[in-house]
Amino acid sequence: MAHGGATGSAAEELIQRGYQALSATDRRALLRPYQDNRFRDDVQGMRALGALLILIFHLWVHKVSGGVDVFFVVSGYLMAGLLLRQAANGGRLRPIEFWAGVVKRVAPAAYLVLLCTLLFGYLYVPAPLWRTVIDDLLFSALQLENLHLMRSGANYLDRHMPPSPFQQFWALSMQMQFYLLLPGLLGVALWLARRFGSRWPLLLVIGGGALLSFAYGLSATEANPVRAYFNPLARLWEFLVGALLALALPLLSGPGRRLSLALSGLGLVLLLGTGVLVPRDMPFPGVAALLPVLAAALLLYGGARREASVIQRLLSTRQLVYLGGVSFTLYLWHWPVLVFMLHLHGVDQVNLPQGLLVIGLSLLLAILTSLLVETPARRIPRNHPWRAFMLGVLCLMPVFALWVGGKHVILDRLRMAEQGGESRGFFTGSRISLQDNARSVSLARFMGVKRDISPAARESCDRGMFSAEIILCTFGDLEAAPLVALVGGSHASQWEPAFSEIGRRYGFRLVTIVMSACSLGYQPVASRSEDCRRWNAGLLPVLAALRPNVVITTATRSFSPGRADAVEFVPDGLVESLRKVLALDIPVIGIRDNPWFRRDPSACVWQNPARASRCARPMQEVLLVVNPARALEERLPGFHALDLSHLLCVDGRCPAYFEGHLMWRDRDHLTRSFVHYMASAVQAALEAQAPVLPRRGP
Incomplete structure (x- = not known):
């Protein structure tokens, strides 16, 4: 008993000393390493490469590329870094301001793509697929498309359906769900860090969450790879790896020149080689997802030094940086353009000229969306978050109205089909x-x-x-x-x-x-x-x-x-x-x-x-x-x-x-x-x- 009491007293004394140390200085000193707001061009280049891999593999290779996984790691890195800077400079997290920033960045482009896809889908998507399309529209608009695909992908009655023009929204839905969770997760970690006067709780909470999610992802992939692919809990670790890097890199001295080049080179090889190394029939995410996640982590760490290596200079070229800036809208546009091209030509995969046309049209639409829609929305002041939320509602309203009208028409037609009942009479011939x-x-x-x-x-x-x-x-x-x-x-x-x-x-x-x-x-x-x-x-x-x-x-x-x-x-x-x-x-x-x-x-x-x-x-x-x-x-x-x-x-x-x-x-x-x-x-x-x-x- 005496031993337990002594241990308890020591723990209380340690916490009290931590509080005294924090109060004697500035509590924000704990987060001072995260005040730096250095913009990394090479991260934009990583996003550009991820987008290009997604396009190439969707168009011609038809297997996992690892590009989406790179997006997830980079998203975790950038968003966790944003929140940490917010806490370091302002003394606390401001989740409302954070979510408002996400809304004004995502909503205008996303809902424009949804609206245009629905309107053009009426022209290009065959009527047998309209019911699927209208359901996907709603779940995509509500940022729940990944959960919808979890259900339908595991449903054998739906698994042979042609791809929906809204299917790419599963990745955005998963990102939005992570952004909703991240302030709360970091808030708990920051509270523990301040309570103990140490940065270790930050690393332990985020790192522990990543390990738990990875273990769950392995189990879920083994049990049902179709559901695991779209399961946010099975993919959460990919975001958290990025968040963990945002926490750890400012505390570490950057790698030496040779080590930076070696790590970045290995990361680039793994990134470009994931689609080649992962067999087509290998369950994913599972263990296979370690390749693109490790690639992204190596590139992020290898580029942490101030003096850029040849790999970082390559990733920081003006063309890749610009492409990385529009990679989000490029990803959103490429999929409906591809699906419409398939329906227009009556094929199940595009050839080289058709694929290049898809890339060209998608890039043009992404650039126009960035100039005419995204850039004006970003001018909304940070200190007026309600304006960003109002913008999100205004973007959602026309999409939701079209869904209500389209769903009503489709259900009415389906009732007519069901009222027809079984066919009257039977075929009595010997062959069709x-x-x-x-x-x-x-x-x-x-x-x-x-x-x-x-x-x-x-x-x-x-x-x-x-x-x-x-x-x-x-x-x-x-x-x-x-x-x-x-x-x-x-x-x-x-x-x-x-x-x-x-x-x-x-x-x-x-x-x-x-x-x-x-x-x-x-x-x-x-x-x-x-x-x-x-x-x-x-x-x-x-x-x-x-x-x-x-x-x-x-x-x-x-x-x-x-x-x-x-x-x-x-x-x-x-x-x-x-x-x-x-x-x-x-x-x-x-x-x-x-x-x-x-x-x-x-x-x-x-x-x-x-x-x-x-x-x-x-x-x-x-x-x-x-x-x-x-x-x-x-x-x-x-x-x-x-x-x-x-x-x-x-x-x-x-x-x-x-x-x-x-x-x-x-x-x-x-x-x-x-x-x-x-x-x-x-x-x-x-x-x-x-x-x-x-x-x-x-």
Whole structure:
């Protein structure tokens, strides 16, 4: 007890001495190293390089570049430095003034880009994408786009959507969320620093926060890389590394000339090489994000000396400094210009001339925005923060008004599409045909095609690709005793409307057991393999308990060119799982996989209503001449291959439109209404190729 009391007294004495020391001098002396307001041209050059990397990789490389991560580190460095100077020169933090400065810097350009993107989006974005665009507009305007993408990116129903012209706002949203948090975090650290009379609490609070965020980011990336990429908590450490440098660099003597050159050179190599060194399929952020963050940190520290090295002189060239000054608006403009270019030319990636045109237009718009919009807004005096907030509200109002009007129109059209219900009648032909005139498809149908989804694929029956939960949903003849199980991923569940209709005719219940991005015995993506493995492990006991009369699943896999070595194949894991199901004395029907498209088929039909056949995909690119699942019928007694490709392709081409129906809701999933329309044709194919479904007697 005496020892504990002595320790407590010593701690109190230390704090009291710290207070006495601070009061004897000026408490602001603690922050005196942060009073320097030296402008670093090389930091602007770093921002310019980050912006150029983003443009190049978005246009032609299509993988992580590290440019956004550099933006995050630099933002943390600059904004933490601004607040520290504020506290050092004024004795306290002034968060209202800080946030007002952020608003007048960000709001005019950001909301101008939002407004112009929405107006031009009406001209260039196909109607099937309007609902997504209008939702993205709201979340971008509220600086919540990253959280919106966390939800939709992890939602398998949305993951194959073409890019939204507002998608780039995820990075700005994350920055704004950090700016909202930073004064409070620094305020706590400053309070502790003054209480203990030391700068160590500043470093410990910010450094500890960075470590905690990095650890969380590793865990989140391993569990769900799609969500982690947009998760502010998983990326917070990148900002805090910049803030930590803003705290540490003024306390350190700058590196020597040779060390400065070595560190800056290494940083520049890592920055330019991140996109090359990080594999395309490597989960990000995770460990991979250390490369661009380390690159930015090395460049910031290497340039801390007064005498610039050759690297700092390179980064401080007039051209790069100017480009760094407009990098924010360049980043905002390049994405909608790119998306509109893709829609205008009907391609999924731009060539070199088109890409250079995107860069030129984006740079021109960024310069005009900087001159005509940003520069006047910066003249608002710092001592009148309410004017900056009023400017932000005035910028938001027209965007919000357009969102309200656009949302009302879209919802009204979607209600019209839903009132149409399922298609009347059924297709009774033997195969589909290529058709050109798609003018009969209403605007409401185009706008609602993304939600023309099988009930078995919705969240109540399929939790998505990151859940191993086994869910049973029942369709067909709900009162019948015979049972048929539809098992697999989304390419199996999309056929539910046809099998439900057949179940009502034949007299059987249809039970769906599905998991998106997974299927019976197949684990397509390494980052999701554990959930898929768990789902498959729990599937066999469920089937053994259900004892269905027949199991229906997908038997082959097809991909877009370049995604797999083979155009179409039977997965090895599927064969082993089929043996286990057949061992339960349950017959299996294996459906041949459907083709994939390079770009959104329904958007193509919208753009070519009089020549819908232009949207057809060559069959040889996505399917083999002979169904590879046929070979399993001899190897696995009780297995029956079902080939429905004649209902999806004809004369070597796979169309996007047939008899008033949009066939595809995205690049590789059929619409519910088309599948329902094909029920009789599917029934005929079953009776010819796999006549094992239970049916009531005459």
